Structures are given as C-alpha cells and as structure tokens.
Amino acid sequence: MVRIPFGIRQLDTTIGGGAPPGSVVLLSGEAGAGAREFMYTSPMITGLAMADPNLFDLYYGDLPTEAELPEEVHYVSLTADESQFRDEAGRAFDDEIVDAGMEAIEYHDLSTTYFHVSPVPRAWYAERAPSIKDIRTRDDREGLLTVLGDLLNEHAAGNLVVIDSLGDVVSAIGDRAEIEWADVAYLLKGLQKAAHEWDGLILAHVNFETLSDTRHGQLVDAATGTLKFEWASGGSTLARTMVVKQFRGVLSQLESENIVRFETEFTDAGFDISDVRKIR
Numbered sequence: 602m603v604r605i606p607f608g609i610r611q612l613d614t615t616i617g618g619g620a621p622p623g624s625v626v627l628l629s630g631e632a633g634a635g636a637r638e639f640m641y642t643s644p645m646i647t648g649l650a651m652a653d654p655n656l657f658d659l660y661y662g663d664l665p666t667e668a669e670l671p672e673e674v675h676y677v678s679l680t681a682d683e684s685q686f687r688d689e690a691g692r693a694f695d696d697e698i699v700d701a702g703m704e705a706i707e708y709h710d711l712s713t714t715y716f717h718v719s720p721v722p723r724a725w726y727a728e729r730a731p732s733i734k735d736i737r738t739r740d741d742r743e744g745l746l747t748v749l750g751d752l753l754n755e756h757a758a759g760n761l762v763v764i765d766s767l768g769d770v771v772s773a774i775g776d777r778a779e780i781e782w783a784d785v786a787y788l789l790k791g792l793q794k795a796a797h798e799w800d801g802l803i804l805a806h807v808n809f810e811t812l813s814d815t816r817h818g819q820l821v822d823a824a825t826g827t828l829k830f831e832w833a834s835g836g837s838t839l840a841r842t843m844v845v846k847q848f849r850g851v852l853s854q855l856e857s858e859n860i861v862r863f864e865t866e867f868t869d870a871g872f873d874i875s876d877v878r879k880i881r
Contacts, residue, residue: 609872611863617851624848625793629821635867641689645699651670660870674707674761678710690702763805807820827848828843
C-alpha cells in the first residue's frame, strides 16, 4: 500500500513508509514536548525532497519502498506570516535546509481573516491601512472556517497540508459569534471525510493543555490518527516522547511490534526519534 511520508525517517520506516493517503493526523502536544517541531520538520524535509534531492538524501536518506512524496506542500497559519515562520524554522534547522525547503512550501497566511473582527490593531497584522470597503465589510466578511475550508478544497488533493493550529480556532470561541465548539469538532469530522477523497495528508496541531479532556477526546475521535507529544520521566530527567494514541491502518502494525511510544530529540534537521520504547 502506498504511504505518504511524514518526513521523519525513523517514524516513516517504522510504520511502513508513512501515513495512508487520505489521513488527517492530529499533532496533540504538551508545551515544549515536540509537537511544534514535528509540525515544522514534516513540511520542511518533504519540501527539501522536492527542491534539493541531494540535501534530502543527506539529511533523510532513501525513502522507504512504500513511500511516495505528495505532489505539493502547503502550510496554513492562522496567526503568523511567512517571515515569522521562516525565522522560527531557522532556529530549528540548518540554514541550507530552510533555504531549500521553503522553495517547495506554499505558505498561506490567514492572519488578516483571523484578526479582522478582533480588537487587535490592524497595523499589527496587516501592512496597509483599512479602506472604506474594508470598514464596510468588517462585520460581514466570510467566516474563518469558510475561508479555511475553501483553501483546503483548492489545495489539499494529493498534497501535504499543515494547519497551524486548531488551538487558534478554539481560542476564538466566544469572541466570534460564528464559531462555537461544535463547529470545531464538525470541521475535523468533515475534514476527515473530505480527505478520504483528496488522498493527501493533513496535519493539524493543537496544544491539548488548552482543552478539557472531553473536548480533546472529541478531536482525537474525529481524526484518522493522533500523535501525542508529552514529557515523560526518564529516571532523574524528563524526556520528550511521542505516543501513537490512535491511528487507523497504522496502530495495529505498531502494536504487533509492541511499539506505542517513541523517545524524541531535536537535531540540525529538526524533529527526530532517538529511541523506540517497547511495551513491557
């Protein structure tokens, strides 16, 4: 079966090449435990494979036999522009990875839509002053979820799409009349259904510390798979770990190998797996 690689070499190799096409994977992270680094590494290394195969071979190696690269890489941010993303990625990767990887990443900045009806000064998120048309349409613009949905309809088929982050949508609940918690859960359920037709890979980040257990469970249930990033005790120190909480078409394979938890680390090539913990 063809798989879409995550861009994390040891993970891709362990799970048969990557994620099944049509997957929506929730990257659910405790602060500082690695979810955001995973979210940067996946598009950057995948983009590197398209823009500079020699560098990709140096930092990743050969693709697993079952793996097939997506057609395009898209990164969607609700609150940050491309220069901010590049600066943050530059602190996690060698410069040559960022320079080459960004060539293949199409970046989508939705911050103008996100902040448009908020009390945040427009100068903080938009380069130009508001026009009369902007002012007139300030309260009747398209909803954030509609804009996000239209973008995915246009770009998700056959591609890797990273959404940064569902936590921003959750934080807007109560501030925007058009967004309620049920809309967020429905978004992920609808996304999973659409992704089955798109045959790409969608990664959506959320900090589970900002959610109740019930709400987090609803998101986990709506996604195809969930990678949970958390701190775990490793003797006298804390270790960053990644748990495959659930993943249709993948988890059974890991359980047959007695694997559910990975120890992780950060290198010049971003997020990586340093050790595999077996079930005792």
